């Protein structure tokens with residue numbers, strides 16, 4: 001089947017339009033962030049939640065950490081800008097989704113066949129994950145940390161990774177591939193948000209510690225505009241706990257595809273090896289959280305290492321390490 | 331008849347132990363007791379070694395250390411770390427040629443790394459040591475927990491703590507209904523919602539209560555997951571012991587019969603018996619490859635298909651089968667996958683008298699994406715022996731930098747560029763020879779020429795005439811059988827389901843306590859507790875509260891602030 005170039009061009013136009021909209025959204029989130037006063041980092045203010053826990057039995061494990069809430073208190077001003085930014089982000093994400101759809105229609109297949117398409121889809125997944133969370137929770141403080149990576153991903157996609165719309169190499173023509181890659185893209189979106197939460201957790205936690213000790217902290221301005229560190233930690237954990245089974249599924253689907261294409265379900269190809277490493281790293285994170293009592297900073301480092309292996313599997317392996325998982329036109 | 335196990339049986343979840351910097355009040359008794367056994371997480375073994383416990387003590391200490399979570403965590407990290415070199419260095423299993431080349435290019439470092447097993451990471455003893463230790467640790471930890479969990483699942487939920495108001499989810503209300511009626515209603519509602527329920531009658535001096543627990547599937551799922559991991563390991567071991575893998579190149583018009591000798595490469599598992607090869611055969615009738623023309627991805631592969639005539643077993647009716655990249659041939663319990671293709675130029679060699687001394691299609695191996703292919707035609711029946719070495723180019727081009735090369739993978743303008751060598755092919759030396767490589771020691775080059783299909787070349791010494799008749803395509807098939815495959819799939823699906831249960835379900839408890847209040851009302855307290863970070867029992871406590879017969883409701887609610 002031939003490639004419909006009109007649709008392919010429309011797709012490119014939509015992707016660029018979405019980038020413009022994301023830029024506007026980014027400015028909105030930045031303005032909101034800048035005009036937010038932020039909270040008091042000192043222990044008295046921060047310990048409030050913990051103290052309340054202690055009253056009710058004192059065991060921190062049962063704390064109901066929340067992704068946010070109307071009682072947030074972190075950002076009274078700047079909300080307007082953040083609300084506008086969120087709406088524009090919806091628009092941008094719809095444009096991007098339409099661009100991805102056009103791309104798929106132009107080549108008569110799922111648009112998940114090369115790094116360019118995978119990047120568009122991951123950017124879309126990250127943005128959508130954030131927006132879906134934002135429907136239920138107040139995560140406006142997180143917006144800027146989501147829009148910037150999405151813009152960077154799209155920028156990289158349209159410049160370095162751009163690949164013309166085309167058919168697939170034969171090995172990629174499999175519905176298991178579609179299942180496998182779709183699952184991986186959703187995981188990419190969610191793991192990115194979780195990693196953002198973990199990084200911000202480290203900032204907030206350091207901010208709180210320094211404030212308690214009366215020491216200065218160069219990121220105090222940032223820390224003040226974030227929710228309490230325990231909440232960030234809980235959010236990072238919850239996303240990973242929900243996504244880990246899906247990541248497991250993505251690997252299984254990949255193994256089924258590999259069995260169909262190459263006759264072995266697992267061959268320690270670099271891509272497979274790094275998927276395994278990511279899986280083990282996230283399993284280590286869950287273990288650390290579940291049983292070794294590694295809450296907090298150490299767990300956050302493990303989560304960030306796990307995310308780094310995920311990123312490396314995508315960029316590093318595709319570009320640096322040769323293997324069977326070569327995508328058409330890196 | 332109480333089979334309620336001693337609540338102190340299970341130790342504290344180490345996650346609860348306040349770490350130095352966390353300003354957490356010491357655990358209050360009520361909740362602590364109530365929360366026991368909400369998880370079968372293992373006890374963290376004390377890390378210090380026994381001072382003088384003798385051999386048995388050391389063994390016990392070793393076993394406890396090995397099966398501790400901390401060791402498991404370290405082993406998990408090591409396993410991830412250990413697989414990294416496997417993705418950086420070429421591996422013998424998948425790219426033996428690259429390994430040889432790597433070692434040739436960096437002899438000293440290469441040999442050193444080779445001794446460390448860096449080119450065979452996933453078959454190396456240290457990699458095996460890590461995962462075997464991990465799985466011993468896993469079995470040692472999970473099997474006892476399974477037994478413990480079994481007892482818990484069959485036991486009754488723990489009695490209601492005396493002071494329910496210390497629990498994180500707590501409601502207090504007053505009711506006109508009889509205390510026993512409230513308890514009965516609560517128990518009925520809980521049973522209807524599939525909670526495991528235990529009760530104490532309202533006549534009890536300390537007040538009656540209902541205790542209920544739900545979400546055992548969390549632990550069950552967790553145990554199932556870990557046991558399934560053992561299953562996956564078993565499946566992998568089975569596959570590598572009793573399976574085999576072979577690769578065979580077949581030219582159009584040629585046949586393959588499934589015997590070991592016919593494979594170009596064959597890797598059997600230790601326990602594989604050649605007699606297990608299913609006796610099928612097939613002929614490659616035709617092979618077709620299509621490539622992208624024009625655009626950024628010019629020359630990228632688009633479509634491969636091989637048409638085969640397959641005889642499933644001797645004497646059986648031959649069938650026509652089309653094999654494509656994601657659609658292998660399935661025959662006799664094995665699968666044959668289309669993994670590669672290329673061209674095989676057909677060459678005829680006539681001696682000085684015009685007698686045909688050689689005529690065959692010879693497989694040339696592609697060197698690049700445009701199928702610049704190299705190969706050797708060995709003609710042993712002339713004196714002296716003759717060899718033709720060179721290129722087959724499906725779309726021929728020559729330039730100063732690259733020499734003869736192909737510019738497109740399809741046969742738009744095919745040509746061969748051959749060098750003729752005479753001398754001794756060395757076939758009798760007893761050394762194994764590659765059919766794709768010429769050992770030029772003992773041979774002299776007598777000329778080179780380029781030929782289009784149908785053209786002939788009389789060699790400069792007049793000893794023979796070479797005709798390039800044309801070419802056929804060849805396809806390579808990977809034939810594999812992995813008897814552990816189905817088990818691996820089953821175990822991994824089970825693992826995934828167990829994992830989902832373990833991570834998404836939460837174990838939770840609720841209690842209802844009734845006490846006579848002033849003025850004949852019944853004071854009802856409802857409380858709930860969960861151990862999962864991402865869940866809460868608030869909704870369930872709420873729903874239960876609403877299901878109770880409350881006429882005058884002055885309810886106070888404690889829900890901890892959203893931290």
Ligand code: HEM
Nearest residue numbers: 280283286287290291369371372399402464467468471832
């Ligand atoms: C020495 C071997 C192992 C031991 C002793 C072990 C032990 C445990 C225990 C006790 C839990 C439950 C924590 C709880 O009750 O909340 C757990 C959870 C888990 N384990 Fe393991 N495990 C081992 C190996 C593995 C391996 C090899 C993997 C996979 C890479 C793995 C993946 C997980 C996951 C994903 C969870 C879920 C964590 C959660 O519930 O939050 N485990 N493990």
